[in-house]
Amino acid sequence: MPLHSLTPLPGGATLGRWHLTETPAALWPLLADAAAYAPLLPARADGPRQAQWLAGRVLAQRLLAAASPAPLPLLRNDEAGRPWLAGVRPQPAVSLSHSGEWVAALLAPPGTALGIDVxxxxxxxxxxxxxxxxxxxxxxxxxxxxxxxxxxxxxxxxxxxxxxxxxxxxxxxxxxxxxxxxxxxxxxxxxxxxxxxxxxxxxxxxxxxxxxxxxxxxxxxxxxxxxxxxxxx
Structure with a gap:
């Protein structure tokens, strides 16, 4: 199953892991508000990188949905490439990473300094x-x-x-x-x-x-x- 795990951590953080086996075409339907994400997809991303990018956002949405029943915010990247959640106050902290067949995400309460890498x-x-x-x-x-x-x-x-x-x-x-x-x-x-x-x-x-x-x-x-x-x- 592509969603490997959502693991609660001390302090209200959650670690998410996704085993990536899908193509971009299979991931788009899993993404809530896919139309809003379409213009954000990196123009130079090839098929595997598109899949990693999409899986990261699907995983972030799964983490957010597990944390709160509120509407899912849009995940954007700032000028330095760091992810942030648009339209949410206060903003939960989020970090993403991907390599090969694995995508990882970390979600934590607002004001948390965090990082993740796979x-x-x-x-x-x-x-x-x-x-x-x-x-x-x-x-x-x-x-x-x-x-x-x-x-x-x-x-x-x-x-x-x-x-x-x-x-x-x-x-x-x-x-x-x-x-x-x-x-x-x-x-x-x-x-x-x-x-x-x-x-x-x-x-x-x-x-x-x-x-x-x-x-x-x-x-x-x-x-x-x-x-x-x-x-x-």
Whole structure:
């Protein structure tokens, strides 16, 4: 079933996962107010990317419908590409991600800083590790092990997870121009990690440093998913 799960989280947040098997033609009828979304579809998106884009919005609508019986608001993207809900006051916080056959969404109460990222495990993150991990993180990464997953290269999964964690922290920060190696910091435990688990992280914005816990899991073999949120009272 394409809708994999809607998982309530502490603080009133909800994690949604969608296993994407549909074509764009099959997804359009699942989208409430599809006519309003048609002009928002990215012009350069090919078939698979259209399916990911549509599934993300269908998943967001499922999360919203489960949270409230009110009419479903339109999901838009701001100039930086961040999703937001038009016509809703106060606005629930929402974050979306997709990769390959998986789409993920995080919905939280208004005022929540949040981020989510799902990644297909590939060798790219390991090849570009020096671009997003600092020297301390790189050194500790050599001492980390994840529970084995059949058919996966352990290092490729680990570095894909670390990349995903920094992507999630970047989304939570909500600012452009951040340097992954300097502003988005992972306090990596040099040991065997459980799966799923949590990863301590710090966000350095100017002189201010905030601490966060990034949750991670395997949504399926060959994929990693991370998310983080901070509910402000």
């Amino acid at each position: 990644e297909m495990v590939r060798d790219k993150a390991q090849r570009i590790a020096r671009k997003f991990l600092n020297e301390k993180e790189l050194a500790i990464a050599e001492k980390i092990s994840l529970p084995p997953c059949p058919g996966l290269h352990a290092d490729q999964e680990l570095f894909s997870l670390l990349w995903s964690a920094k992507e999630t922290l970047y989304k939570l920060a909500g600012q452009r121009g951040l340097i992954f190696r300097e502003n988005l910091l992972l306090d990596l435990p040099p040991q065997a990690w459980p799966m799923p688990g949590t990863l301590p992280a710090r966000l350095r914005l100017g002189k201010a440093v905030s601490r966060h816990q990034i949750c991670y899991l395997r949504p399926a073999a060959g994929y990693v998913l991370t998310y983080c949120y901070q509910v402000f009272s």
